[in-house]
Structures are given as C-alpha cells and as structure tokens.
Amino acid sequence: MTRIAFLGLGRMGLPMALNLARGGHQVRAFDIDARTREAAAAEGLDVADSIAEAVKGAEAAISMVPTGRHVIELFTGEGGVLSLLAPGALVIDSSTIEVANARKLHAAGRERGIEVLDAPVSGGVMGAQAGTLTFMVGGEEATLEKARPILSAMGRNIFHAGEAGSGQAAKICNNLLAGISMIAVSEAFTLGERLGLAPEKLQQIVAVSTGGCFSLTNYPPVPGLVPNVPSSRGYVNGFASQLMLKDLRLAEGAALETGSSLPLGGLASALYSVFCQSGRGDLDYSAVIKLIAGEAPPAAKA
Numbered sequence: 001m002t003r004i005a006f007l008g009l010g011r012m013g014l015p016m017a018l019n020l021a022r023g024g025h026q027v028r029a030f031d032i033d034a035r036t037r038e039a040a041a042a043e044g045l046d047v048a049d050s051i052a053e054a055v056k057g058a059e060a061a062i063s064m065v066p067t068g069r070h071v072i073e074l075f076t077g078e079g080g081v082l083s084l085l086a087p088g089a090l091v092i093d094s095s096t097i098e099v100a101n102a103r104k105l106h107a108a109g110r111e112r113g114i115e116v117l118d119a120p121v122s123g124g125v126m127g128a129q130a131g132t133l134t135f136m137v138g139g140e141e142a143t144l145e146k147a148r149p150i151l152s153a154m155g156r157n158i159f160h161a162g163e164a165g166s167g168q169a170a171k172i173c174n175n176l177l178a179g180i181s182m183i184a185v186s187e188a189f190t191l192g193e194r195l196g197l198a199p200e201k202l203q204q205i206v207a208v209s210t211g212g213c214f215s216l217t218n219y220p221p222v223p224g225l226v227p228n229v230p231s232s233r234g235y236v237n238g239f240a241s242q243l244m245l246k247d248l249r250l251a252e253g254a255a256l257e258t259g260s261s262l263p264l265g266g267l268a269s270a271l272y273s274v275f276c277q278s279g280r281g282d283l284d285y286s287a288v289i290k291l292i293a294g295e296a297p298p299a300a301k302a
Contacts, residue, residue, distance in 0.1 A: 001024050003028075004061070006030075006061075007029070008031060009031035011128075012124075016062075018043060018044075020150065024153075026046075028046045037049075059089055060090040060147070062092045063092070067095070068101030068102075069101075071093055076104075090147055091116045093105060093117070094135075095120065106118070118166075119135045120135075120136055120170075121134060121171075122171065126228070126229070133157075135158045136167040136174070137166075138168060139164055176265050179269075187292055199220075203217070221289035239285050241284065244285035252266060252269055280298075
C-alpha cells in the first residue's frame with residue numbers, strides 16, 4: 001500500500017484515482033473545482049480541501065491536469081507540490097503536456113531529491129474506468145520499477161519510452177496518428193454510405209484489408225458498430241475533441257521545434273479547430289465525422 005495524493009479529478013483522473021483506491025492504495029485526492037470534489041467524495045474517494053492537505057504524508061503524488069502551465073504551477077509554484085513532498089518521494093504526471101515542460105518538472109524534482117516520471121496515458125475514459133490504460137513513461141527505469149505497482153492499478157500496458165520527456169513524446173506522436181486516422185476513417189464511412197455501402201459491411205471488409213486501423217475496428221465514428229464506444233453513446237464521455245485539438249497543437253509545436261513536417265497533422269488540427277469552434281468541442285473526437293458529413297452544428301441558444 002502506498003500513500004498517494006491524486007491531483008485532478010476530471011473525466012480521466014477520477015476513475016484512475018478510484019482504481020488506485022480499489023487496488024489497496026491509500027488515496028487522498030484534490031481538484032480545484034468544488035463540485036468535482038463533491039462528486040468524487042460521493043463516489044467514496046477520500047477528498048481533501050486543499051493541495052497541502054492532499055499531499056501531507058504522501059509517498060507519491062499523481063497529477064492529471066489540463067496543460068503544461070498547470071503542471072509547472074502545481075508542482076513548482078508558491079506552495080507547490082514539490083515543496084510539500086519529502087525527499088525520496090515519487091511524482092507521476094499523467095497529463096499530456098509539452099516535452100520541454102515535462103523535462104522542466106524532472107529537473108525541478110531532482111533539485112529536491114524527488115523522483116519524477118512523465119507518464120501520459122492512452123485508452124480514454126473507458127480505459128480509465130476499466131483500469132486498462134496504456135502508460136507511456138519517461139524517466140529513469142529504476143524509478144519506473146518503483147512506480148510499477150501504482151501504475152498497474154490503473155493500467156494494463158506500461159512502456160518505458162526512454163529518458164525524461166520521452167513519455168510525452170510518445171503520447172504526442174500517438175495522438176497525432178489517432179487524430180489523423182479518425183478523420184480518414186470518417187471520410188471513408190461517409191463516402192461509403194453515399195455510395196450505398198452499409199457501414200457494417202465496410203467495417204467488416206476494411207478490417208481485414210490494407211485500410212484497417214484502430215479507429216475503424218475498435219473505436220469507429222459510426223454509431224452501433226461497436227457497443228459502448230462514444231459514437232454509440234451520443235459521442236459523450238469520451239476523449240473530447242477540444243483535447244484532441246490541444247494534442248494536435250502540441251504535435252505542431254514539437255514539429256516546429258524539431259524542424260519536422262506535419263502536412264496531415266496540420267490539416268487535422270485545422271479540421272478539429274473548425275469542429276470545436278462550431279460548439280461541439282465537448283463531444284468525443286470521433287464526432288468529427290459530423291463535420292466530414294456536413295452535419296450542421298446545433299443552433300446557438302438565445
């Protein structure tokens with residue numbers, strides 16, 4: 001059993017924290033939003049009223065917050081988590097942020113004798129709830145082995161991607177592919193339907209052909225093909241399109257820094273930007289098929 005402070009209880013953070021508690025760890029959680037804290041407490045989670053209260057006595061701190069700015073402020077700002085943890089403690093940041101900010105957190109941890117891992121995840125809300133997430137981990141391999149019992153309570157696949165920041169690099173590249181492929185699959189389903197091809201037939205054929213991919217077989221944008229994926233649940237409670245846009249923009253920023261070319265990534269970012277600006281950013285990223293199909297956004301409320 002490890003005493004863990006879990007910071008950030010959104011769509012991903014809450015089920016991750018609950019799985020840690022169910023796995024026998026002593027979890028005390030915090031979120032900046034009072035209503036979110038109330039919802040977490042209603043689920044049976046031990047919820048603190050402040051960061052300091054959550055971190056007091058913790059052997060490890062895990063964060064799942066929106067951006068790199070939030071991560072750096074949370075850990076290194078005035079009264080930040082690193083100043084509250086004892087030397088030898090463990091920090092695991094599972095947010096998706098810039099590689100440079102991940103490395104900044106590692107460096108800040110080293111200065112205080114605190115071990116740090118950047119460990120973003122793949123698997124979405126469904127994976128967080130089921131405890132089947134994939135962790136892409138950057139940092140010292142020995143630190144990962146120390147953290148493995150914690151990560152195993154939340155995920156099924158744990159990969160050591162490499163040195164500090166490598167977990168974020170892997171996550172950015174993964175979501176670049178996910179965003180692009182979802183658009184491509186949406187185009188194929190839309191075209192196939194207009195050619196008179198049933199979506200289930202197209203999925204069945206392409207799944208064993210050269211166009212097969214995760215977005216088509218496991219996470220299709222067409223309702224009814226796979227039960228319980230967001231498209232079959234009104235595109236809600238999934239990986240929000242605005243988060244996919246954030247990650248695509250992280251990939252674009254990384255491309256500028258490294259002199260890389262992202263012609264399809266840039267187009268995917270532009271399309272998700274249009275989709276989010278239409279007021280549908282809270283919908284799962286598979287809902288981009290609505291944009292591809294030309295479906296008008298809901299009318300603005302008066």
